[in-house]
Amino acid sequence: MAAIYQAMYRRASSLFCRLHSTYVRKMRYLNELKEDDSLCRQAQTSGTFYLFHNLSPFLQQVGKKYLVPQLSAAEMKRILEKLKETEQWIEKSVLIGCSDEHVPHFALDLGALEKSVIESELKGSFTDLRKALFVVDGKDSPLLASAQSLLRWHDSHQYCSKTGQPTQKNLAGSKRVCHASGIIYYPQMSPVVITLVSDGSRCLLARQPSFPRGMYSSLSGFCNLGENVEETVRREVAEEVGLEVESLWYSASQHWPFPSSCLLIACHAMVRAQQAEISMNSLELEEARWFALEEIVEGLKREPGSSKQDDGSFLPWFPPKQAIAHQLICEWVKQQTSQPA
Numbered sequence: 001m002a003a004i005y006q007a008m009y010r011r012a013s014s015l016f017c018r019l020h021s022t023y024v025r026k027m028r029y030l031n032e033l034k035e036d037d038s039l040c041r042q043a044q045t046s047g048t049f050y051l052f053h054n055l056s057p058f059l060q061q062v063g064k065k066y067l068v069p070q071l072s073a074a075e076m077k078r079i080l081e082k083l084k085e086t087e088q089w090i091e092k093s094v095l096i097g098c099s100d101e102h103v104p105h106f107a108l109d110l111g112a113l114e115k116s117v118i119e120s121e122l123k124g125s126f127t128d129l130r131k132a133l134f135v136v137d138g139k140d141s142p143l144l145a146s147a148q149s150l151l152r153w154h155d156s157h158q159y160c161s162k163t164g165q166p167t168q169k170n171l172a173g174s175k176r177v178c179h180a181s182g183i184i185y186y187p188q189m190s191p192v193v194i195t196l197v198s199d200g201s202r203c204l205l206a207r208q209p210s211f212p213r214g215m216y217s218s219l220s221g222f223c224n225l226g227e228n229v230e231e232t233v234r235r236e237v238a239e240e241v242g243l244e245v246e247s248l249w250y251s252a253s254q255h256w257p258f259p260s261s262c263l264l265i266a267c268h269a270m271v272r273a274q275q276a277e278i279s280m281n282s283l284e285l286e287e288a289r290w291f292a293l294e295e296i297v298e299g300l301k302r303e304p305g306s307s308k309q310d311d312g313s314f315l316p317w318f319p320p321k322q323a324i325a326h327q328l329i330c331e332w333v334k335q336q337t338s339q340p341a
């Protein structure tokens with residue numbers, strides 16, 4: 001028996017080591033590509049390419065599924081020839097990752113080229129990211145989100161804000177340099193806190209005027225310069241619903257590409273049940289209210305389509321599973337249902 005356990009242990013630990021070294025080797029390789037333009041140029045000849053057009057990713061619909069095709073370097077050349085463009089376009093691409101076998105993945109925005117020609121040639125369509133993220137396979141959403149954010153950052157940082165001179169990207173697209181001043185610009189994202197407030201038995205969800213009808217989400221807000229996460233949570237809850245946070249704890253984080261790159265830092269926060277009267281800031285929110293557990297459980301079962309009632313009103317529904325607000329709501333339900341009565 002001991003021999004069997006030993007053999008199982010050896011297999012498990014050797015698998016762990018192999019997985020670990022694959023990951024480490026992959027991260028080191030990606031870092032080399034970011035630092036070394038000539039290595040990256042070479043990688044572009046054997047890499048795969050995700051296409052965008054004015055920041056909309058290229059998708060192919062196969063039956064009910066939406067696939068995110070990766071084009072080989074040879075296919076890229078063929079498409080560019082068809083569009084009567086040179087291979088230099090490839091150098092505009094940005095590095096977004098690589099496979100375990102070190103096949104590098106790049107994203108390229110062909111926004112300056114004829115969209116319909118590319119779409120009919122590759123049998124698919126460029127799809128708005130707000131739709132694409134929710135129809136593609138779960139593993140592809142973060143990739144599309146980070147690729148679009150990086151392409152957007154390059155598009156909006158073509159000039160140095162100090163000298164007004166053009167900036168130049170390195171091959172991998174991990175930075176831009178102003179050669180006149182020597183200033184190096186790195187891709188940026190804005191930290192945002194997402195907070196699910198609870199008073200112990202209910203949770204607070206709100207609607208911004210821009211939300212789809214019937215959708216409620218947790219509170220959110222950009223971090224101010226100089227604030228830490230705890231200070232932002234306390235300020236945003238005070239500003240938006242007039243409540244004082246008693247305690248808070250971190251749950252998870254997520255990169256979010258809207259309106260442009262954000263790092264969402266998701267937290268749970270408690271307020272006192274005796275001081276839970278909402279005073280909503282109507283400049284930012286359209287509605288904010290407490291939800292009991294049963295209402296949340298029902299709302300989680302609903303989809304946007306099934307929330308409309310005969311009289312035209314909408315029953316509450318919550319962000320889809322790809323959004324970190326969904327995860328916070330599910331965690332709260334779990335916590336409520338696991339508490340002793």
Ligand SMILES: NC(=O)c1ccc[n+]([C@@H]2O[C@H](COP(=O)([O-])OP(=O)(O)OC[C@H]3O[C@@H](n4cnc5c(N)ncnc54)[C@H](O)[C@@H]3O)[C@@H](O)[C@H]2O)c1
Nearest residue numbers: 190192194217218220221222256258259319323324325326
């Ligand atoms: N994925 C999710 O689950 C989820 C849930 C909620 C919110 N969000 C995202 O969080 C983001 C922030 O939430 P919010 O709108 O409630 O923030 P908010 O409450 O701070 O209000 C937005 C306003 O803050 C100002 N602002 C300050 N710093 C800014 C910056 N760096 N970029 C843009 N505006 C800035 C602007 O005036 C803007 O109109 C939203 O873009 C939204 O997409 C994601």
Ligand SMILES: [Mg+2]
Nearest residue numbers: 219220221284
């Ligand atoms: Mg807000």
